[in-house]
Amino acid sequence: MGNTLIITVGMEPRYQDHFNALRRRHFPSHANYLDAHITLFYHLPANQPLIGEALHSFAARAPLTLQVTGLSFYGNGVGYQLYSEELQELHREMQSKFDPWLIRQDRQPLRPHITIQNKVTAMKAQLLYDALKKNFTPFSFDTTGLQTWIYLKGPWKARETFPFIIP
Template sequence: MPALIITLCIDAESQQFFNALRAKHFPAHANYLDAHVTLFHRLPVQQPVIEQGLPGFAQRSPMVIDVTGISHAGNWVAYALQSEALQQLHLNMQQLFSPWLTRQDAKILKPHITVQNKVTAWKAQKLHQQLVEQFIPFQLQATGLQTWLYQKGPWKALHHYPFTTGA
């Protein structure tokens, strides 16, 4: 069944950085998406309240997101993100979307950008160790929202909602 995915857009320099890490560490056969921050994993496609609400959520200034560390579990490695503004935005979105949230999407957001997945636990542990040794906290800028259509495979981009600078 098709699903609507909502992601957070990030600045071009950060996008290039994380895309390069995915290109280097993600198995090529499974790396058919750019690096991304998923806000909602599975919303109904045919629900107009969701698409109608997104322009209002984009009426805000771009936000600074702290990249705070490297996460690892099983066969994946990700950069952990932290932002009170992002948490509040997500909470507001959850309130509007509440009738359609899956259990996963109803949880508190743990924002991250995955740079390796679908590998052995040993390989993920090695990359995690390497990235932790090199890690220096930094910041990126969130620049908008993006909706995607998921139909088991590559995602199809639907709409982009840039954050306005005057909010």
């Protein structure tokens, strides 16, 4: 099938830096080879030109505002839950356009999140979850555009960015 394409939505730099710092602090260093990210699609064909054309069209919009609504405990990791009805709508439109290439995981409803810890013991994850939840206050940030990545059996290689139109 060739290379696998991953699609994410970018964060404004201040929040990208914030979540990257949390990953550096809490993610095991041997497994932390990615910056913080918000994945929209996990497995699309990288050699399909219609996907890139569609992403240009999908990016012709104002930036989206995402609400950071809470924390998630994954058993062996922790992440931040995100919400945006506009992002949900965009994702459904993208699912419709990319339907011929979607794997089962990418056909599911979007549950946007940012993982800041993974691949740790349940006890370590529970301690971080409890500590972060104690002082959590909801906040929001803006997105910057759509990004594509090539999956390299672990690390990702940046491929292309499709910036949202700044109003």
